[in-house]
Amino acid sequence: MADIAATALRLGRPPTVRAEAGHLAVPAGSVVVADVWVSGDLGFVLLLHRRDDGLIAEELYYSVRRMDGTWERPDHLSGGVIGTQVCAPAAVEEALTGASMSVVAESESLVHTGRGSDGDEGELVHIWELLVSGNADLIEIERFSPASPGAPELSTRDVTGPLILLVLLPGERACVSAMRRENSSLTRLGDALDLHNPEQ
Numbered sequence: 591m592a593d594i595a596a597t598a599l600r601l602g603r604p605p606t607v608r609a610e611a612g613h614l615a616v617p618a619g620s621v622v623v624a625d626v627w628v629s630g631d632l633g634f635v636l637l638l639h640r641r642d643d644g645l646i647a648e649e650l651y652y653s654v655r656r657m658d659g660t661w662e663r664p665d666h667l668s669g670g671v672i673g674t675q676v677c678a679p680a681a682v683e684e685a686l687t688g689a690s691m692s693v694v695a696e697s698e699s700l701v702h703t704g705r706g707s708d709g710d711e712g713e714l715v716h717i718w719e720l721l722v723s724g725n726a727d728l729i730e731i732e733r734f735s736p737a738s739p740g741a742p743e744l745s746t747r748d749v750t751g752p753l754i755l756l757v758l759l760p761g762e763r764a765c766v767s768a769m770r771r772e773n774s775s776l777t778r779l780g781d782a783l784d785l786h787n788p789e790q
Contacts, residue, residue, distance in 0.1 A: 591621055595635040595651035595664040598623045604750045614677050614751045616640050624648070624676075627755040631655035632703055635664060636719065636755050638672070646672050648753075650717070652701055667699050667717075676752045679724050686723055690768035690780035694753070695719040703759065713760055716787035720754040726768035726779055729754060736761035758787035 598604065604623040616622050616638050624636040637649045648671075651664035674694060675681035686692055695718070702712045722729065726749050732742045746769070747754070758764060767782040 591637055591639075591649055592651060592664045592666070594621050594623065594637060596653070596661060598626050598635045599628070599633045599653055599661045599664065602626060602628055614638075616646050616677055618644075624751055624753045625755040627757050629757060629759075632701075632715075632757070632759075633661060633664075634667075634717065634755055634757050636753060638676070638753075641671070646676065648672050648695075648719075650697075652699070654702060667701070668697060674721060674752075676721075679752075682721060682752045683723060685721060689723070690726055691720050691722045691729070691754075691766070691783065693718055693783065693785075694721040714787075715760075716758050716785075718756045718785055720756060720766070720783070722749050722752055722754050722768060723779065724752070725770055727771045728769050728776075730767045730769050730776075730778075731756070732765040733758075734763040734765075735759075756785065758785065760787055762787050 603626050618640045622638045624638045627634040631654055633653050635651045638646055641647050647669060649669040650667045652667055653661045653664040655661050674685045697717050698714050699717065700712045700714050728746050728748050731745050734742045756764060763786040765782050765784055768779040769776045770779055
């Protein structure tokens with residue numbers, strides 16, 4: 591699985607977008623890249639696979655980019671069974687109960703971010719998995735960082751499947767909105783999520 595995560599980090603995104611796949615499929619014996627989050631020199635990959643009992647499980651990997659631009663071999667952070675039937679669009683919408691997105695998993699991990707001095711013990715990053723409606727085409731992220739106290743950094747990410755990763759360093763906050771493309775404009779769907787990784 592680490593090799594699949596490494597390939598996804600080199601691409602910077604999942605290899606297949608939802609618009610091409612129609613829906614998320616996780617066949618038995620395969621590993622699917624659900625989402626990739628890259629921020630600076632830190633990268634995370636969410637993988638899905640089907641267990642022998644038929645349930646879908648997730649595995650989270652992370653890596654740090656070397657000075658030459660290549661990624662270190664990804665390390666495994668966590669894993670477990672997913673409670674939502676993410677392969678069934680109707681089940682995703684039922685789980686969302688009318689919302690455009692919701693938090694389905696939240697965790698913290700102590701990882702080496704490459705920002706500290708050599709030999710540091712790492713930083714506690716906060717990781718969210720967001721379940722996103724099939725009506726959304728992209729998400730908009732306003733990220734506030736203590737390193738840049740001025741205007742927030744604004745970015746958008748295409749929705750590549752029902753699960754979206756979002757990772758914040760200590761002190762960072764993000765306001766996340768689901769959006770739909772309508773001709774040449776964007777329409778916000780539902781309420782924004784306000785996510786925060788407090789200073790340690």
